[in-house]
Amino acid sequence: MSSNDPLEIALRELESLEQFSIAALVAASSPEALEAARIEYLGQKQGKLKAAQERLRTLDPAGKRVYGQRFNGVKQSLEAALSAARLRLERRAVAAGAIDVTLPGAIPRLGHRHPLTQTADELIDLFGRFGFSVARGPEVEDIHHNFDALNIPPSHPARDPLDNFFLSEGTMLRSQTSTVQIRVMEAQRPPVRVIAIGRVYRPDTVDATHSFMFHQIEGLMVDRGVTMAGLKTVLRLFARSYLGHDVKIRFRPSFFPFTEPSVEVDMLWHGGDRWVEMGGAGMVDPNVFRAVGYDPEEVTGFAFGLGIERLCMRRHGIDDIRLLYQNDIRFLEQF
Numbered sequence: 001m002s003s004n005d006p007l008e009i010a011l012r013e014l015e016s017l018e019q020f021s022i023a024a025l026v027a028a029s030s031p032e033a034l035e036a037a038r039i040e041y042l043g044q045k046q047g048k049l050k051a052a053q054e055r056l057r058t059l060d061p062a063g064k065r066v067y068g069q070r071f072n073g074v075k076q077s078l079e080a081a082l083s084a085a086r087l088r089l090e091r092r093a094v095a096a097g098a099i100d101v102t103l104p105g106a107i108p109r110l111g112h113r114h115p116l117t118q119t120a121d122e123l124i125d126l127f128g129r130f131g132f133s134v135a136r137g138p139e140v141e142d143i144h145h146n147f148d149a150l151n152i153p154p155s156h157p158a159r160d161p162l163d164n165f166f167l168s169e170g171t172m173l174r175s176q177t178s179t180v181q182i183r184v185m186e187a188q189r190p191p192v193r194v195i196a197i198g199r200v201y202r203p204d205t206v207d208a209t210h211s212f213m214f215h216q217i218e219g220l221m222v223d224r225g226v227t228m229a230g231l232k233t234v235l236r237l238f239a240r241s242y243l244g245h246d247v248k249i250r251f252r253p254s255f256f257p258f259t260e261p262s263v264e265v266d267m268l269w270h271g272g273d274r275w276v277e278m279g280g281a282g283m284v285d286p287n288v289f290r291a292v293g294y295d296p297e298e299v300t301g302f303a304f305g306l307g308i309e310r311l312c313m314r315r316h317g318i319d320d321i322r323l324l325y326q327n328d329i330r331f332l333e334q335f
């Protein structure tokens, strides 16, 4: 019976480890004894099972396969024996009156979706009902998608290194989700009706309404005959559905290189005493269509980009954006 094959030796030892350890677990007659046996055999640091696992390294690939499989079996039977032993001791303690089963249990703390996640999910749901599907794009973007294809000229102040997180050669943390418009149009022909939700990055000084990272929802609709009236309708409908029927929004003429005409959209803040910018929007500039190979003679489109934090804050009456990032459970539990 005595073989010198390392695999066979290892398997024999595994076998006896299994027998001894199960015997020890079964024999444990108190929680302390069981814990001692658990540490001896199943202990994470110096347990014998752990040592048996390390033995794997000494075997050749074929041996590893055989031994590994057997090892997993032994591990499972040890864990099963441990739970069985625990249950046995617990039952005995209950029977002996040592455990008062009428005491209330510890109430497990339930997890919770972050208010920004809730907002994003609601926006996806709402725009889904308007027929918009969800698109995604990378947070590490190239200059082409963040600026060039969006008709932002090389000299435009939006490219200022002090206003962007540039990374290595030609890449950056995207400063707007408008990048996803380009990615979607590069990948598909019109008609298009998508939203994109995600993080954007700008080196702004943090205060009650600014953060160096925040979230935007971008919308894009392209087809024959899409109009500015359609854009205003969609945004009004959206604002009413998400912020309530009595919400007031207004459109101000503005400028973005990727839309013409462009507007900024404001909402009357909770309290009703001031207007706060919700985002920008407009009719897709023909140059943007040309950059992605769409024919501006054939289709028109509208686009919008809104700040998700502000929507969430307006909806829930939150006055400081920083509360959304501090992960204070007392704050988060309110939503």
Ligand code: DAH
Residues within 6 Å of the ligand: 175, 176, 177, 178, 218, 219, 256, 258, 259, 262, 279, 280, 281, 282, 283, 302, 303, 304, 305, 306
């Ligand atoms: N990307 C702009 C920003 O971050 C917002 C924006 C304006 C998005 C107009 C659009 C748009 O899609 O049409 O400031």
